[in-house]
Amino acid sequence: MNADITDHPSILNSLDRVGARRTLQRAGLLEEPTGPLPTDTPEVAELLADEAFTTRLAELSRSLGRPAPEVRAEAAGYLREIGATHTGRAPKDWARFAHWLSRAHDLVVDPEQTRQLRALDRKQSLLFPFSHRSYLDGVTVPAAVSSNGITPAFVLAGANLDVFPFNHLLRRSGFVYVRRSTTDLPVYRFVLRAYIAQMIRNRRNLCWSIEGGRTRTGKLRPPTYGVLRYMIDALDTATGSQALIVPVSIVYEQLHEVQMMTDEARGISKRPEDLRWLWNFGRSQRERFGRVYLQFGEPLPLRERLAELRGDDRTQGRVVERIALETCRRINRATPVTTTAVVCLALLAADRALTLDEVLATVAPLARYIRDRGRPVAGAADLTDRATIRRTLDDLVRGGVLTSFDGGTETIWWIGPGRHLVAAFYRNTAVHMLVDRAIGELGLVAAMEDGENGLQAANRETLRLRELLKFDFFFPPRSEFAAEMAAELAIADPAQGDGFHDFTAADAKRWLTSIEPLVAHLVLRPFLDAYHVVADRLAAWEDDDEPFDESRFLGECLRVGRQWALQKQIASEESVSLELFKPALRLAKHRDLIRPGAPDTAKLRQAFLEEMRETVRRVSVIAQLAQRGRP
Incomplete structure (x- = not known):
C-alpha cells in the first residue's frame, strides 16, 4: 500500500489537504518519499535533487550513527513540513481572510519608504525582522510588503500556528512553519538551515519576529538568534547572494489581546492555538481599534556588516549577537510614540x-x-x-x-x-524613547549626592546603569551612549551642548529641580523593582548544592512580588511579571550568581541586593522631586 500511495503524488497532496499525511506517517502506515515530487514547493524540490545537500545529509547520518535512508526520509518529511510557496488562488483567498482578521485596524505605511524598498527589492533578498506585539503582526507585515509592489515575503511563523485547515492555505500563501524547540532534533535544524539558505539563493524575501514571540510588556523583548544565525550561515554558503536587513516596527493605538498577554506575564497559562482559538480571535476584531503604524527602519546590508564585524577582534564570537542587537536598536529608532x-x-x-x-x-x-x-x-x-x-x-x-x-x-x-x-x-x-532620559536623571542624582566632581560621578552611574539594564534595553556602543548622555544634559543646560564639561553637585541639584519632565520613576522603576525582587530572592536562596531550579525560583519571585506590591514595598503590581524577572535572572547568571558552588556566591548575591536597594532609593529621589511640583 505504501508503494502504491507514494507513487501517486496527487494522493499525497489530497492527504496533505485534509491534514492526514503526517498522522499516517507517524503511525507507520505511510512512508515518506525521499525524492522530489511534482507537488513539492520549489525549494523543497531543489534541495531533494541537490547532490551537495545529499552529501551533507550523508555526513550528518554518519555523525549521528543512523542509517542514511532513514535520515534522508526524516529530512524529506521536515522539508515538506516547512516548505511554502505563493501559488494558485491561495494568496488571494488568504488576503481576504487576513483582511477580515485585521479589520479592527487601519494600516498606515509611509509610501516614500515603500518606494525606496521597491528599488532595493530588484537586487537582493529583503529580510524583514519585525517587532511582535500581536498575532496580527504576521498578517500585517506581508500585507504591507505585497500591497506596495514589493515581491511577496515568506513569513517564518511559529509551528504553534500550524492549525488545520488553514495551515494548507497559509503554506501556499508563503507561511513557513518553524518549530520553536529543536534542541533534540539535529536533522530538523540541518533541514531548516538548508531551506533558509536555498531561499536566499533564490532571492526570496523573508520576514520573522526578531523577538521569537509576542512581548507581554509592550517594549521590545531580547532578540532570539536562531533564524538570524541560519540566514548568516546561508550568506556564507550562497556565494554572490546579497541580503538586506530591513527592520520593521509595528505599533498599535490599541489591541484586543493586551489583557490576555499581561495575564500570561503574571504566570497564567497560555491557551493553545487551535481552530476554535483562531475563530474566537477573529471575532474579537469586530470592534474598531484605531490605526496600526508600520515603519521600516534604516536598512542594514548584511554581507558588508558581517565583514566589518569579523574584521574586528573585539566582536569575535559575537557576530550574530551584534547584528541582532543592532537590528533591535534600529527597530526602536523607527518606532513612533503614539x-x-x-x-x-x-x-x-x-x-x-x-x-x-x-x-x-x-x-x-x-x-x-x-x-x-x-x-x-x-x-x-x-x-x-x-x-x-x-x-x-x-x-x-x-x-x-x-x-x-x-x-x-x-x-x-x-x-x-x-x-x-x-x-x-x-x-x-x-x-x-525615555530610557536615556531616565538614566541621565539617575546620573544627576549620583552627582548631587557623591561630592563636587559631578561629571565623574554621573559618568560612573550612567555606565553602571547601562550594564545593569543591558538585558532589558538596547544600548549603543559606549561612545554612542556617551553622546546620548551629552544630548540629554544639553536639554537641561544648553551650555553643555558642545560636549561634557565639569560640573558640581550644586549644578546637578539645580538641573534636577528645574528640568521637565522627570521620568526615571515612570520608566525605570517597574523594571528596577522587579530586579530588586530577584536580588532579594537570590540572597535568600538556600538550595545551592542542587542544580538551580529556575521555574521554582521564578514562582517564588511571583509570590513574593505579589506580597511586596500589597505591602507597597514596590511601586505597583506591574513589576510582578515573568517578563521582568527573566532579564534580571539573566543578569544574575551573567554575573555568575547562579552556578552551584561558585566562590563567594553568598557575598556576591548580597552585594547585588545592596546595589538594587541603592538604585531603587535613587529612583525614589526622582519620584519625590516630581511629586513636589518643583518651581
Missing part, C-alpha cells in the same frame, strides 16, 4: 483621576522633550492638541482601559480596575 502611550504615561504617573486640563499639563513637557530630541510621533500627531488628547481618552474608555465620570463639574478619567498592566503595556511601547 498618543495612546503618552496618555497612559500621564495617568500612570498621576495614579488618580485627572481632568482633560490635567492630562494636557502632564503631557505638555513630555511632548516638548520628544520634539527637542527629534523622536517620531505616530501619524505626526500634535501631542498638545486638546481634541487629539480628548479623542484618545474617549477611545481608551471604549477599549476598557480607562473609566470616566462626567456627573460633576468636569469630566475626569482614570485607569480602570485591574487595567494598570494594560495601560503600562501601551506606555511601554514608547519606553525606549
Whole structure:
C-alpha cells in the first residue's frame, strides 16, 4: 500500500489537504518519499535533487550513527513540513481572510519608504525582522510588503500556528512553519538551515519576529538568534547572494489581546492555538481599534556588516549577537510614540483621576522633550492638541482601559480596575524613547549626592546603569551612549551642548529641580523593582548544592512580588511579571550568581541586593522631586 500511495503524488497532496499525511506517517502506515515530487514547493524540490545537500545529509547520518535512508526520509518529511510557496488562488483567498482578521485596524505605511524598498527589492533578498506585539503582526507585515509592489515575503511563523485547515492555505500563501524547540532534533535544524539558505539563493524575501514571540510588556523583548544565525550561515554558503536587513516596527493605538498577554506575564497559562482559538480571535476584531503604524527602519546590508564585524577582534564570537542587537536598536529608532502611550504615561504617573486640563499639563513637557530630541510621533500627531488628547481618552474608555465620570463639574478619567498592566503595556511601547532620559536623571542624582566632581560621578552611574539594564534595553556602543548622555544634559543646560564639561553637585541639584519632565520613576522603576525582587530572592536562596531550579525560583519571585506590591514595598503590581524577572535572572547568571558552588556566591548575591536597594532609593529621589511640583 505504501508503494502504491507514494507513487501517486496527487494522493499525497489530497492527504496533505485534509491534514492526514503526517498522522499516517507517524503511525507507520505511510512512508515518506525521499525524492522530489511534482507537488513539492520549489525549494523543497531543489534541495531533494541537490547532490551537495545529499552529501551533507550523508555526513550528518554518519555523525549521528543512523542509517542514511532513514535520515534522508526524516529530512524529506521536515522539508515538506516547512516548505511554502505563493501559488494558485491561495494568496488571494488568504488576503481576504487576513483582511477580515485585521479589520479592527487601519494600516498606515509611509509610501516614500515603500518606494525606496521597491528599488532595493530588484537586487537582493529583503529580510524583514519585525517587532511582535500581536498575532496580527504576521498578517500585517506581508500585507504591507505585497500591497506596495514589493515581491511577496515568506513569513517564518511559529509551528504553534500550524492549525488545520488553514495551515494548507497559509503554506501556499508563503507561511513557513518553524518549530520553536529543536534542541533534540539535529536533522530538523540541518533541514531548516538548508531551506533558509536555498531561499536566499533564490532571492526570496523573508520576514520573522526578531523577538521569537509576542512581548507581554509592550517594549521590545531580547532578540532570539536562531533564524538570524541560519540566514548568516546561508550568506556564507550562497556565494554572490546579497541580503538586506530591513527592520520593521509595528505599533498599535490599541489591541484586543493586551489583557490576555499581561495575564500570561503574571504566570497564567497560555491557551493553545487551535481552530476554535483562531475563530474566537477573529471575532474579537469586530470592534474598531484605531490605526496600526508600520515603519521600516534604516536598512542594514548584511554581507558588508558581517565583514566589518569579523574584521574586528573585539566582536569575535559575537557576530550574530551584534547584528541582532543592532537590528533591535534600529527597530526602536523607527518606532513612533503614539498618543495612546503618552496618555497612559500621564495617568500612570498621576495614579488618580485627572481632568482633560490635567492630562494636557502632564503631557505638555513630555511632548516638548520628544520634539527637542527629534523622536517620531505616530501619524505626526500634535501631542498638545486638546481634541487629539480628548479623542484618545474617549477611545481608551471604549477599549476598557480607562473609566470616566462626567456627573460633576468636569469630566475626569482614570485607569480602570485591574487595567494598570494594560495601560503600562501601551506606555511601554514608547519606553525606549525615555530610557536615556531616565538614566541621565539617575546620573544627576549620583552627582548631587557623591561630592563636587559631578561629571565623574554621573559618568560612573550612567555606565553602571547601562550594564545593569543591558538585558532589558538596547544600548549603543559606549561612545554612542556617551553622546546620548551629552544630548540629554544639553536639554537641561544648553551650555553643555558642545560636549561634557565639569560640573558640581550644586549644578546637578539645580538641573534636577528645574528640568521637565522627570521620568526615571515612570520608566525605570517597574523594571528596577522587579530586579530588586530577584536580588532579594537570590540572597535568600538556600538550595545551592542542587542544580538551580529556575521555574521554582521564578514562582517564588511571583509570590513574593505579589506580597511586596500589597505591602507597597514596590511601586505597583506591574513589576510582578515573568517578563521582568527573566532579564534580571539573566543578569544574575551573567554575573555568575547562579552556578552551584561558585566562590563567594553568598557575598556576591548580597552585594547585588545592596546595589538594587541603592538604585531603587535613587529612583525614589526622582519620584519625590516630581511629586513636589518643583518651581
